[in-house]
Amino acid sequence: MTDSSPRWALILGSSSGFGAAAARALAADGFHIFGVHLDRRGTLPQAHQVVADCEAAGVRCLFFNTNAADDKRRGKVVDSIAETLAEDGGTLTVLMHSLAFGSLKNLVRPVGDEDGVVSAKQMVMTQDVMANSLVWWTQDVVHRGLMTEGGRIFAMTSTGARQVTPAYGVVSSAKAALEAHVRQLAYELLERKITVNAICAGVTETAALRKIPGHEELIRKSTTKSPISRLTHVEDVAGAICALTDPRLYWMTGNTLGIHGGEEFIG
Numbered sequence: 001m002t003d004s005s006p007r008w009a010l011i012l013g014s015s016s017g018f019g020a021a022a023a024r025a026l027a028a029d030g031f032h033i034f035g036v037h038l039d040r041r042g043t044l045p046q047a048h049q050v051v052a053d054c055e056a057a058g059v060r061c062l063f064f065n066t067n068a069a070d071d072k073r074r075g076k077v078v079d080s081i082a083e084t085l086a087e088d089g090g091t092l093t094v095l096m097h098s099l100a101f102g103s104l105k106n107l108v109r110p111v112g113d114e115d116g117v118v119s120a121k122q123m124v125m126t127q128d129v130m131a132n133s134l135v136w137w138t139q140d141v142v143h144r145g146l147m148t149e150g151g152r153i154f155a156m157t158s159t160g161a162r163q164v165t166p167a168y169g170v171v172s173s174a175k176a177a178l179e180a181h182v183r184q185l186a187y188e189l190l191e192r193k194i195t196v197n198a199i200c201a202g203v204t205e206t207a208a209l210r211k212i213p214g215h216e217e218l219i220r221k222s223t224t225k226s227p228i229s230r231l232t233h234v235e236d237v238a239g240a241i242c243a244l245t246d247p248r249l250y251w252m253t254g255n256t257l258g259i260h261g262g263e264e265f266i267g
C-alpha cells in the first residue's frame with residue numbers, strides 16, 4: 001500500500017438513509033465504495049441509484065444485496081472485498097455500520113392491550129443485526145488484514161440508547177450494546193492504530209424512522225425544540241463522517257459523537 005493506493009469504504013446499510021448519504025459523500029471525496037444492503041424489488045431501485053451516483057463521482061462501487069447479519073453471507077462478501085483489494089492494491093479505510101432492522105415491540109403488554117410483545121427470537125435478531133454484527137464485520141476486516149493502520153470505524157447510534165421512547169426498548173438495548181462494543185473495540189484496536197467511534201445522530205426523516213410507532217410525535221418534538229426548527233439531515237452526518245476520516249484524528253477513539261445540532265441537550 002502507498003499513499004496513492006485506492007481508498008475504499010465499506011458501508012453496511014448502504015441503500016438508504018445515513019448509509020446511502022455517506023456512500024455519496026465519501027465517493028465525492030474519492031473513496032471507492034463497498035455497500036451491503038437488504039432490499040426487495042420495491043426498494044431495490046434506491047440501491048441502484050446510490051451506485052449510479054457514486055460511479056458518476058468517478059469511483060468504483062460494488063454493492064451486495066444480502067443479510068449483513070448472516071455469517072456465511074458475510075464471509076462471501078468479505079472474500080469479494082479481499083479479492084478486489086488484492087487486484088487494485090487498495091486498502092479499506094472506512095467501515096460504517098448503519099443497519100436498521102429490529103423489533104419495535106413492547107417488552108411487556110400494556111394493560112388492556114392484547115397485542116404481541118417481543119419474543120426471544122426477535123430480541124436476539126435485533127441485537128445481532130443492530131449491535132453484534134459490528135463485532136463480526138470488524139473481526140473479519142481486521143483479522144484478514146483488509147483494514148490496517150489509519151482505519152476508521154463508525155457505528156450509528158441514537159439518544160434512544162440512554163432515553164426511553166415508546167416501542168423502542170428492544171432497539172434501545174441494542175444501541176446500548178453497540179456503544180459498549182464501540183468502546184471495547186476502540187480499546188482493543190488502539191495498538192493497530194484503528195479508531196472506532198459511535199455517531200449519535202439526531203432525529204432524521206428516513207425509512208427507519210418512519211417505522212417507529214409515534215414517529216410523527218418524535219419529529220414534532222425535535223422540530224419544536226430546535227432553535228431553528230429543523231431536524232438532522234442525512235447529509236449533516238455524511239459530511240461529518242467524511243471529516244472524521246482525517247488522519248489527524250488518529251487519537252479520537254471510543255467516543256459517542258453527537259451529530260444532532262445539540263438536540264440531545266435541549267430540554
Ligand SMILES: NC(=O)c1ccc[n+]([C@@H]2O[C@H](COP(=O)([O-])OP(=O)(O)OC[C@H]3O[C@@H](n4cnc5c(N)ncnc54)[C@H](O)[C@@H]3O)[C@@H](O)[C@H]2O)c1
Nearest residue numbers: 013015016017018037038067068100101156158204206208
Ligand atoms: N433515522 C433516525 O432518526 C436515526 C437517528 C439516530 C440513529 N439512527 C440509526 O442509523 C442507522 C441507519 O438508519 P437509517 O435511518 O439510515 O435507516 P434506513 O432504513 O434508511 O437504512 C437502513 C439500511 O440498512 C439496510 N439493512 C437493514 N437490515 C439489513 C441487514 N440485515 N443486512 C443488510 N442490510 C440491512 C437497509 O437495506 C438500508 O440500506 C440505524 O442504526 C438507526 O438506528 C437513525
